[in-house]
Amino acid sequence: MENQDWVYSDIVKEHFLHPKNYLMGDESKFDYDAVGIVGNPICGDQMKMYIKVKDDKIDDLRWKTYGCASAIASTSALSELAKGKTLDEALKIDAKDIDDYLGNLPKHKFHCSVLGHEALADAIKNYRER
Amino acid sequence: MIYLDYAATVPMLPEVLEAIHKAEEKYFANASALHTPGHLAMNEIEHARELLAKAINAEPSEIIFTSSASESNNTIIRTFSGHRIETSPIEHHSIIEVAQKSSGDKLPKLYSYMLANNEIGEIQDLSKIIEEAEKIPTPQHSELFEPKTEWGKPLVTDRRGAYLHSDLTQVLGKIPIDVKKLQLDYATFSAHKIGGPVGVGALYVKNGVPFTPLIIGGNQEHKRRGGTYNTIGIIGFGAALEEMLEKKTWEQYNTRIRNLRDKLAAEILQKIPGSSLNTNLEPGKSLPNILNASFRAAEGESIQLYLDAEGVIVSTGSACAAGDIKPSHVLMAKTGDAEVAHSSIRFSFGLDNTEKDVKTVMQVLPGIVKRLQEISTINMEEN
Numbered sequence: 001m002e003n004q005d006w007v008y009s010d011i012v013k014e015h016f017l018h019p020k021n022y023l024m025g026d027e028s029k030f031d032y033d034a035v036g037i038v039g040n041p042i043c044g045d046q047m048k049m050y051i052k053v054k055d056d057k058i059d060d061l062r063w064k065t066y067g068c069a070s071a072i073a074s075t076s077a078l079s080e081l082a083k084g085k086t087l088d089e090a091l092k093i094d095a096k097d098i099d100d101y102l103g104n105l106p107k108h109k110f111h112c113s114v115l116g117h118e119a120l121a122d123a124i125k126n127y128r129e130r
Numbered sequence: 131m132i133y134l135d136y137a138a139t140v141p142m143l144p145e146v147l148e149a150i151h152k153a154e155e156k157y158f159a160n161a162s163a164l165h166t167p168g169h170l171a172m173n174e175i176e177h178a179r180e181l182l183a184k185a186i187n188a189e190p191s192e193i194i195f196t197s198s199a200s201e202s203n204n205t206i207i208r209t210f211s212g213h214r215i216e217t218s219p220i221e222h223h224s225i226i227e228v229a230q231k232s233s234g235d236k237l238p239k240l241y242s243y244m245l246a247n248n249e250i251g252e253i254q255d256l257s258k259i260i261e262e263a264e265k266i267p268t269p270q271h272s273e274l275f276e277p278k279t280e281w282g283k284p285l286v287t288d289r290r291g292a293y294l295h296s297d298l299t300q301v302l303g304k305i306p307i308d309v310k311k312l313q314l315d316y317a318t319f320s321a322h323k324i325g326g327p328v329g330v331g332a333l334y335v336k337n338g339v340p341f342t343p344l345i346i347g348g349n350q351e352h353k354r355r356g357g358t359y360n361t362i363g364i365i366g367f368g369a370a371l372e373e374m375l376e377k378k379t380w381e382q383y384n385t386r387i388r389n390l391r392d393k394l395a396a397e398i399l400q401k402i403p404g405s406s407l408n409t410n411l412e413p414g415k416s417l418p419n420i421l422n423a424s425f426r427a428a429e430g431e432s433i434q435l436y437l438d439a440e441g442v443i444v445s446t447g448s449a450c451a452a453g454d455i456k457p458s459h460v461l462m463a464k465t466g467d468a469e470v471a472h473s474s475i476r477f478s479f480g481l482d483n484t485e486k487d488v489k490t491v492m493q494v495l496p497g498i499v500k501r502l503q504e505i506s507t508i509n510m511e512e513n
Contacts, residue, residue: 007435016432017439024504037507042468044429044448044457046507066506068431068448 008069009103015073020080023050023062030062034130036122038115045071049079049119053127057086063116070109071116077101078116087124093117132442132487137248137300137420137478142366143325149369150327153362161359162350171361178368182319185371186298187308188334194351195364196331199299199320200224205333205344205355206295206316207232207242209274214239218254219463220247222297226459237269237291238340244297245312246304249447249460249476250408251420259294260313266291274340287338288315299323303379304417315339321363324379326370330363379481387479388418394477394488395421402496404428404503404510408461408474419479422447422461424470427510428502433475436498442491447474469508 006013023030032050039046045067052060061082063075078098082090095114099105105114133141142150157174159167176190183190196202203224207215212234217225225242241263246253268291277285295316301307303324309317314334321330335341341354348356373379391411398405404426409416425433430448437444447458448471456462457471465471477491503510 016435019505022505024501039507041472041508044468044472048507064505064507066427066508067429069435071429072432072505 008073008105011077011101011103012070012073012105015076015102016069019072019076021062021076021083022079023064027064032062034123034127036119036124036126038118038122039067041066044068045115047071047075047116047119049075049116049123051120051123051127053087057084058082058090059084061120063119065116068109070105070114073102074098074105074114075116075119078120082120087127091121091124093120132483132490134477134479134483134487134491135443135445136480136483137251137323137476138445139322139328140325140480142322142327143370143373145373146326146366146369150362150366153365157361157365159361161361162348171359174368175359175361175364178364178371181368181371181375182332185302185307185375186317186319186334187310189337191352192334192337194333194335194354195360195367196333196355197329197357197360198331199297199318199323200331201344202318202320202331202333203242203295203297204228205342206318207240208344209340209342210238210240210293211342212236213274215242216240217242218244220244220249220252220254220460222248222299223459225297236272237266238272238274238289239263239266239292240295241292242295242297244300246298246301246417247460248300248420249458250422250464251300251416251478252410252464253414253416256294256296256312263290263292263294272340274342277340285338286340288336293339300417300420303374304383304419305380309334309336321367321370324370324374327363327366330360330367332367382481383418387481387483388413390483390485390488391419391421391477391479393485394491395423397488397492398423398495401492402499405499406470408464408470421477421479423475423477424461424473425475425499426469426473426503427506427508428499429472429506430474432502433473433495433498436502437475437491437494440494440498442494445476445478447476448472 033053035050037048048064050062065075157171159171161171179190179193207228211232213236215229215233217229241259275286293315297318299320315336317334319332322328345356408422430446434446447461461471
């Protein structure tokens with residue numbers, strides 16, 4: 001961390017500046033099977049995860065977030081981690097996996113912004129309960 | 131880079147850098163020493179003291195140098211430890227947190243109200259506080275009135291039921307200050323908000339009012355603040371004050387900088403859907419260099435860091451940026467709306483900013499906000 005000129009690691013910066021799999025504008029633009037949500041704008045972070053399922057696998061997914069840089073980066077990272085996984089595998093992704101993938105977020109950021117996996121779990125639950 | 135975070139810190143002025151470099155070579159000695167190099171260093175400190183006194187219409191003997199505005203604030207609040215302490219909800223944490231710990235029910239009472247807030251620039255009307263303070267009866271006995279000089283003379287000659295402190299950290303250089311007209315007993319200042327170095331603060335303590343040192347164990351500052359003099363830092367503060375007085379910076383803030391600020395505000399409201407202002411632009415209601423705005427459905431830290439990536443430097447009242455779990459207490463006190471606080475950006479101008487800077491901000495800001503609004507879970511169409 002010592003020599004970097006940005007507040008977060010390079011990989012966080014990359015996912016923040018060029019996030020993957022986000023959903024711009026109207027959610028009907030993405031043909032999803034289920035959606036999950038976590039967080040609250042009052043707390044400063046909220047994520048929504050939209051999944052498309054094929055053969056019990058996450059065929060494709062999109063997300064939306066109202067949140068800080070690490071919320072955007074961690075949700076983007078999660079979307080990359082979850083793509084192609086079976087629903088059971090996807091349910092096993094936890095905050096630590098996301099943190100490891102991003103090369104460790106600052107501690108104070110961890111609890112408030114790494115929430116995407118909970119939105120994903122909520123989406124999978126909603127998919128199974130359809 | 132377009133720097134719009136002058137309320138957080140002002141880059142050191144070239145004149146300050148020059149004064150500091152010179153001081154490092156010339157005024158190295160301990161300013162409390164009686165030998166010639168020590169005496170020369172002390173002369174420079176006294177010069178800086180005179181400049182601050184002149185800038186705020188006080189006596190040099192009423193100025194105490196500290197390490198920071200936070201130390202200055204702590205010193206005054208702790209002087210009134212166990213006493214009634216009243217502050218506004220928009221004070222700096224170095225007032226609010228200490229006041230919560232220190233306040234009691236004894237008299238005399240301390241009112242601590244900043245003249246202008248650092249986050250939204252709001253100017254508070256102190257006249258109502260003064261009116262209220264005057265109604266409080268002077269206590270017969272108070273340990274605050276008891277301290278005596280070595281010759282047995284009472285140190286506190288101005289005995290009252292209430293005293294007024296104001297944190298003027300953001301005000302110095304922006305609007306003219308007259309501590310007598312403001313009827314202040316104590317005031318806080320900081321060098322780095324006017325282009326001086328970080329690590330130098332000051333206190334105005336009116337002659338004859340109660341005072342308890344925070345740092346004891348030295349004769350410095352007439353036993354009012356222990357610790358070896360930060361000669362180089364104080365000389366830097368002096369150089370910044372000299373520039374401020376010579377250029378009458380408050381005149382530039384009130385004209386050119388106010389225009390830039392108002393122009394940015396107008397453009398934001400006109401060109402960015404979901405934007406709103408947290409700063410009252412009316413003259414006399416806010417500092418002319420601060421603009422705080424919120425952008426619906428777009429979170430402040432993200433806006434701040436996308437702007438950073440474009441070379442535009444601002445700050446935010448969002449919790450995330452502060453490493454806190456709560457958003458800005460100032461915006462919460464003013465709006466009562468956490469989303470407004472989380473979505474806020476403070477643009478604070480300095481004398482180096484130009485119209486071109488406003489133009490550049492408006493080239494990048496609308497797109498950044500739009501993108502965040504489009505990926506946001508908050509629907510812009512809903513109320």
